Amino acid sequence: xxxxxxxxxxxxxxxxxxxxxxxxxxxxxxxxxxxxxxxxxxxxxxxxxxxxxxxxxxxxxxxxxxxxxxxxxxxxxxxxxxxxxxxxxxxxxxxxxxxxxxxxxxxxxxxxxxxxxxxxxxxxxxxxxxxxxxxxxxxxxxxxxxxxxxxxxxxxxxxxxxxxxxxxxxxxxxxxxxxxxxxxxxxxxxxxxxxxxxxxxxxxxxxxxxxxxxxxxxxxxxxxxxxxxxxxxxxxxxxxxxxxxxxxxxxxxxxxxxxxxxxxxxxxxxxxxxxxxxxxxxxxxxxxxxxxxxxxxxxxxxxxxxxxxxxxxxxxxxxxxxxxxxxxxxxxxxxxxxxxxxxxxxxxxxxxxxxxxxxxxxxxxxxxxxxxxxxxxxxxxxxxxxxxxxxxxxxxxxxxxxxxxxxxxxxxxxxxxxxxxxxxxxxxxxxxxxxxxxxxxxxxxxxxxxxxxxxxxxxxxxxxxxxxxxxxxxxxxxxxxxxxxxxxxxxxxxxxxxxxxxxxxxxxxxxxxxxxxxxxxxxxxxxxxxxxxxxxxxxxxxxxxxxxxxxxxxxxxxxxxxxxxxxxxxxxxxxxxxxxxxxxxxxxxxxxxxxxxxxxxxxxxxxxxxxxxxxxxxxxxxxxxxxxxxxxxxxxxxxxxxxxxxxxxxxxxxxxxxxxxxxxxxxxxxxxxxxxxxxxxxxxxxxxxxxxxxxx
Amino acid sequence: xxxxxxxxxxxxxxxxxxxxxxxxxxxxxxxxxxxxxxxxxxxxxxxxxxxxxxxxxxxxxxxxxxxxxxxxxxxxxxxxxxxxxxxxxxxxxxxxxxxxxxxxxxxxxxxxxxxxxxxxxxxxxxxxxxxxxxxxxxxxxxxxxxxxxxxxxxxxxxxxxxxxxxxxxxxxxxxxxxxxxxxxxxxxxxxxxxxxxxxxxxxxxxxxxxxx
Numbered sequence: 032x033x034x035x036x037x038x039x040x041x042x043x044x045x046x047x048x049x050x051x052x053x054x055x056x057x058x059x060x061x062x063x064x065x066x067x068x069x070x071x072x073x074x075x076x077x078x079x080x081x082x083x084x085x086x087x088x089x090x091x092x093x094x095x096x097x098x099x100x101x102x103x104x105x106x107x108x109x110x111x112x113x114x115x116x117x118x119x120x121x122x123x124x125x126x127x128x129x130x131x132x133x134x135x136x137x138x139x140x141x142x143x144x145x146x147x148x149x150x151x152x153x154x155x156x157x158x159x160x161x162x163x164x165x166x167x168x169x170x171x172x173x174x175x176x177x178x179x180x181x182x183x184x185x186x187x188x189x190x191x192x193x194x195x196x197x198x199x200x201x202x203x204x205x206x207x208x209x210x211x212x213x214x215x216x217x218x219x220x221x222x223x224x225x226x227x228x229x230x231x232x233x234x235x236x237x238x239x240x241x242x243x244x245x246x247x248x249x250x251x252x253x254x255x256x257x258x259x260x261x262x263x264x265x266x267x268x269x270x271x272x273x274x275x276x277x278x279x280x281x282x283x284x285x286x287x288x289x290x291x292x293x294x295x296x297x298x299x300x301x302x303x304x305x306x307x308x309x310x311x312x313x314x315x316x317x318x319x320x321x322x323x324x325x326x327x328x329x330x331x332x333x334x335x336x337x338x339x340x341x342x343x344x345x346x347x348x349x350x351x352x353x354x355x356x357x358x359x360x361x362x363x364x365x366x367x368x369x370x371x372x373x374x375x376x377x378x379x380x381x382x383x384x385x386x387x388x389x390x391x392x393x394x395x396x397x398x399x400x401x402x403x404x405x406x407x408x409x410x411x412x413x414x415x416x417x418x419x420x421x422x423x424x425x426x427x428x429x430x431x432x433x434x435x436x437x438x439x440x441x442x443x444x445x446x447x448x449x450x451x452x453x454x455x456x457x458x459x460x461x462x463x464x465x466x467x468x469x470x471x472x473x474x475x476x477x478x479x480x481x482x483x484x485x486x487x488x489x490x491x492x493x494x495x496x497x498x499x500x501x502x503x504x505x506x507x508x509x510x511x512x513x514x515x516x517x518x519x520x521x522x523x524x525x526x527x528x529x530x531x532x533x534x535x536x537x538x539x540x541x542x543x544x545x546x547x548x549x550x551x552x553x554x555x556x557x558x559x560x561x562x563x564x565x566x567x568x569x570x571x572x573x574x575x576x577x578x579x580x581x582x583x584x585x586x587x588x589x590x591x592x593x594x595x596x597x598x599x600x601x602x603x604x605x606x607x608x609x610x611x612x613x614x615x616x617x618x619x620x621x622x623x624x625x626x627x628x629x630x631x632x633x634x635x636x637x638x639x640x641x642x643x644x645x646x647x648x649x650x651x652x653x654x655x656x657x658x659x660x661x662x663x664x665x666x667x668x669x670x671x672x673x674x675x676x677x678x679x680x681x682x683x684x685x686x687x688x689x690x691x692x693x694x695x696x697x698x699x700x701x702x703x704x705x706x707x708x709x710x711x712x713x714x715x716x717x718x719x720x721x722x723x724x725x726x727x
Numbered sequence: 728x729x730x731x732x733x734x735x736x737x738x739x740x741x742x743x744x745x746x747x748x749x750x751x752x753x754x755x756x757x758x759x760x761x762x763x764x765x766x767x768x769x770x771x772x773x774x775x776x777x778x779x780x781x782x783x784x785x786x787x788x789x790x791x792x793x794x795x796x797x798x799x800x801x802x803x804x805x806x807x808x809x810x811x812x813x814x815x816x817x818x819x820x821x822x823x824x825x826x827x828x829x830x831x832x833x834x835x836x837x838x839x840x841x842x843x844x845x846x847x848x849x850x851x852x853x854x855x856x857x858x859x860x861x862x863x864x865x866x867x868x869x870x871x872x873x874x875x876x877x878x879x880x881x882x883x884x885x886x887x888x889x890x891x892x893x894x895x896x897x898x899x900x901x902x903x904x905x906x907x908x909x910x911x912x913x914x915x916x917x918x919x920x921x922x923x924x925x926x927x928x929x930x931x932x933x934x935x936x937x938x939x
Contacts, residue, residue, distance in 0.1 A: 055775045060917070061786035068793055071906075097807050161805060 081133040082111065083126055083179045085142050085166065090122040092146060092164030100126050100142075100166045107132045107168070121182075126166065137175035142168045143184040150212055150284075189224055189242040196223065197248040197299060201239050201257055201287065202231060203307040208261040208285050209239045216260060216277070216288040222247035225287070241287070251289065254296030257307045258314035261285030266312070269417060275310060290314075293384075316345075316352055326354060326380035327397050329438075330445040331411045331425065332362065333375040337453060339423045340413065346379050348427040354381035356425060378445060379411075379425060398446060401438060405449060408433040413453035423455065504712060739931065746771045776926040780851050783921030787914045788844055794911035799887060804900040812907060813837065813883065835882040836911070843880070843918045846873045847925070854929050866930040874922045880915040884908055 090113055092098070100108030108128040116123055128136055146164045148155045159165065166183070169191065190196050203209050215223035223243035231238045243251055262285070263276035276282060287307055292315060308314040346354035357380040363371045383397045392400070401409070410433060414426045427448075436449035740747055740754065746769050747754045748762035755762065755769055762769055798810035811819060813836045820829035846869055853861050861869070887908045894902040 055778045055782070057779045057782040061782050061789060064786040064789040064913075064917075068789055071793060094807075163806065 078130055080108065080128045080130045081136075081179070083108075083128055083136060083181065085124045085126055086116065086121045086180070086182045087124060087144065088121065088183075090124060092144070092159075093122075093124055093166070094163070098124075098163060098165055100128065100168055101145075102132060102168050102170070110166075124166070134174055135170050135172060136168070136178075137170060137173075138178040139175050140168055140170035140178075140181060141184055141188055142166055142181055143187055145187075186226075189226065189244075196242050196244040197251070198301050199241050199243060199251070199299060200302060200304045201225070201241050201307050202304060203236050203239070203259070208259050209237060209287070209307065210261075210285045213261070213284050213286040214281075215241050215243060216281070216286055217247050217250060217290070219278075220247075222250075222289075248299065250291060251299045252291050252294075252296030253299060253303065254293050255289050255291040255299075255305065256314040257287050257289045257305045258311050259285070259307055259309060260288045260311075264310055266310075326357075327383055327394055328357070328378065328380055328445040329401075329448050330376055330378045330442070331448045331450050333377060333413065333450060333453070335375075335453075337375065337413055337423065337455070340375075340377060340425075341423075344422070344424050346381060346425045346427065348386060351385065353385040353427075354379050356380075377425065379448075398438070398440065401448075402440075404429075405436060405438050410436075410451045411448045412451045413455065415455045504709070508709065741771055741928075772928060772932070773926045776924055776929070777851060777854065779924040780847065780921050783917045783924060784844065784847050784851070787840075787917030787921060790910050790914040790917065791840060791844075794907045794914050797907040797910065798905035799883070799907040799911070800890065801903045801905050802894075802900065803898075803903070805898065810905060813911070832883060832886070835880055839876060839880045840914065840918065843873055843877055843922070847918065847921050850925060850930070861930075867927060870922065870925055870927050870930065874919075877915070877919045877922055880918075881912065884912045884915070 087093070093110055093113060095110055095113055098110040099106045100110070108126045110124055111127050112125040114123045114125070115121070143166070144164055145156055145159055145167045147157055147160050167187070169188065190198070201209070209225055209228055211226065211228055213225045214221045215225065223241050225239045225241050227240045228237055229239070230236075260277040260281045262282055263274065266273045266275065277286075277288070288311070289305075340356065340359060342356050342358060344356045345352040346356065356377055358378040360376045360378075361373055362376045363373050366372055383392055383394075386397075388397060388400065408430045409427055410430050412426050412428060413423055416422055416424050430451060433451070438449070439447035741757075744757050745754050746757050746759070748765060748767055748769055750767035751762060751765040753762055753764045757771060759769055761767070795813055797812065799813050799816060800811045802809045802811070813832070817829050817833050817837075820826075820832065850861075850866060850870060850873075853859075853866060887904045890902045891904050894900060
């Protein structure tokens with residue numbers, strides 16, 4: 032059916048949206064991005080810090096953007112730019128300092144470059160080899176005058192903060208031992224450092240600044256003394272040899288040490304000057320280091336010339352150094368005669384304090400005191416001291432019973448002290464005396480006579496005969512031994528003795544009775560003696576031959592055995608010679624030969640001369656054979672010759688038994704001496720064969 | 728071939744009274760507000776999308792500035808500490824002779840982001856401009872290219888991340904990312920979001936309009 036009504040079209044309009052609703056939330060993102068970016072950018076810019084300029088002589092190790100500025104080892108800045116100064120003498124480094132630190136960087140700030148250092152006091156800052164050099168800054172917490180241009184220091188400053196120490200000046204004659212950076216020692220502790228060695232404009236030495244760290248600067252007064260401790264020193268003094276070395280570090284790096292000797296010095300302010308002495312002894316003895324006391328000046332006059340006095344030598348009083356010689360000069364004074372006499376003037380500077388006088392005494396009081404002392408006998412004298420006694424000092428000693436004298440107060444330039452003669456006993460004069468005494472000895476004569484003796488002995492020893500003598504004597508000794516030891520020889524004395532006894536009785540009988548019959552018996556006796564001797568002599572060539580072989584053997588024998596045999600032989604010989612038989616032999620021989628010659632004279636006209644001739648011929652042949660035999664025994668021949676000579680004398684002057692006996696005793700004595708000489712020789716050989724054979 | 732010159736005569740879904748889900752693609756009739764398949768919202772034309780596009784773009788652009796000014800990498804070696812911005816890094820690489828890597832970094836960190844900014848700006852402007860700025864498929868193609876290539880800008884961030892992870896040798900050498908890395912990453916993300924929130928259907932609407 033119809034009737035469906037279409038609803039009317041509605042006007043549909045979309046809802047009116049507000050402007051903001053069409054805005055999506057996503058716009059927050061870019062907004063945030065903007066905000067964050069701007070915030071970051073602003074913060075980076077605001078945190079940049081301040082730019083300061085530091086001037087360096089050269090920018091070694093500084094790199095833009097990398098080198099940092101450190102304060103107490105914390106990075107507080109960075110180098111931004113490096114430029115040159117206008118005159119190109121300096122490098123300007125622009126450093127940006129962190130904001131929080133920047134206000135403290137005021138005009139008192141100091142900057143320096145930190146690099147690795149290799150000095151005698153050690154190696155430092157090796158870490159900068161890896162991390163690169165950096166600039167270190169020092170400033171305090173007080174905000175002072177702001178500044179933004181600085182000049183860098185050469186090295187780390189010593190006085191980090193005010194009140195941390197004192198700067199003083201040290202003077203030294205020779206600056207070679209004062210090194211930059213060397214330590215100042217006080218009782219073995221490092222109390223400061225030396226800086227800035229420079230030549231002294233006023234003298235020929237050097238000046239160095241020393242920074243003494245607190246609290247050591249409180250130990251420093253104007254009375255302190257400084258000395259150099261570098262290296263080592265060896266001193267030779269009255270105490271002996273002394274080696275001074277402080278420590279191994281001081282040997283290498285040097286340094287100075289100080290101590291305060293006397294009280295009464297004022298506290299030290301910045302720039303106070305001190306003198307650096309060579310060593311501790313000099314420093315301790317330097318009395319005038321304290322400038323608040325002037326020395327008392329005196330002088331003495333010395334007669335004669337005394338060497339080895341030097342300026343600076345000590346003046347001693349009761350063994351203690353109280354002063355020193357300040358100058359030496361020569362003075363010419365005119366005597367009343369008009370002559371000029373030259374004397375040595377020695378000026379002394381004496382410390383009143385060191386003499387034991389109260390320090391408050393002034394010069395006039397001290398002089399008055401000395402005047403009293405001089406009245407009581409105080410004199411000045413030059414004496415020698417030291418290990419070798421060659422260093423001279425002036426000594427003030429009290430002389431008992433001295434001639435009264437006084438200090439000449441008016442003398443120019445200084446008051447004159449009376450003196451006594453010097454007492455210099457030094458090694459040189461003592462040795463001179465010794466040498467003169469030695470010189471007086473007759474050494475040359477002694478030497479001459481000794482030389483002559485030695486020459487004679489050597490001449491004697493070098494003579495061929497002497498060289499041969501030992502061998503000959505040894506041979507002789509051996510020959511004699513065997514000769515003497517042969518039975519024939521042993522028998523001979525007995526036989527000879529018997530014969531000679533008979534001859535004696537014959538002589539007696541001859542004096543008493545008719546001679547012929549007894550002469551016949553005498554001749555018989557002589558012939559029998561000759562026969563015995565010839566028999567003996569017959570055996571002698573064999574003996575001689577055996578002696579020869581023996582002698583050869585003896586030569587082949589070792590020396591010791593030789594000596595032993597020689598000794599034995601000598602003993603035997605001496606025993607033999609000392610025996611009555613041998614003693615009697617020459618006498619008997621002599622008697623026999625005398626009898627023979629007398630017989631010859633008596634019997635010149637006799638009938639039995641032919642018998643006598645025969646007998647004598649036999650005797651002669653025996654004697655010749657004996658002679659030939661004994662030609663091998665030169666010594667014995669000599670001795671026998673001597674004995675025969677004596678016998679001839681005796682025969683020439685046939686004298687009563689007493690004279691004959693005397694000669695015989697003489698002969699025996701000679702033989703005995705020979706035997707003893709041989710014995711001594713043998714003993715010498717035994718004792719020192721080498722010396723005998725080869726001389727000394 | 729027969730369709731040449733008849734581009735304007737395609738039937739759009741909007742004309743057919745349908746709306747397609749942008750997430751899963753299921754077509755629904757207009758009037759339904761939520762896709763039953765994937766749950767995403769259904770809009771025929773997202774009118775606020777342009778705002779989002781501009782917002783993200785601006786955010787990315789703003790963050791691009793510190794990304795270039797702040798250092799990307801901090802290299803702390805034994806002797807020194809160096810910082811490199813993106814451009815500085817490129818120049819260093821060229822100085823060292825690594826032309827390939829320098830080219831990659833340059834393209835990835837500078838050419839592509841700047842190109843993206845320009846492309847998205849162009850697209851966004853072309854939707855509203857009186858004159859036709861883009862030819863038919865050029866806009867769509869451009870959008871696709873931007874969308875695809877955007878992610879590759881993260882190469883630089885990856886490089887920084889890998890370097891920082893690998894080169895950690897204590898005080899000998901160590902690499903740390905600088906503040907620019909975060910800024911750059913955010914910038915890339917924002918431009919990606921910007922490209923993604925672009926409603927490409929609006930490009931087609933422009934194409935449908937008669938030429939003026």
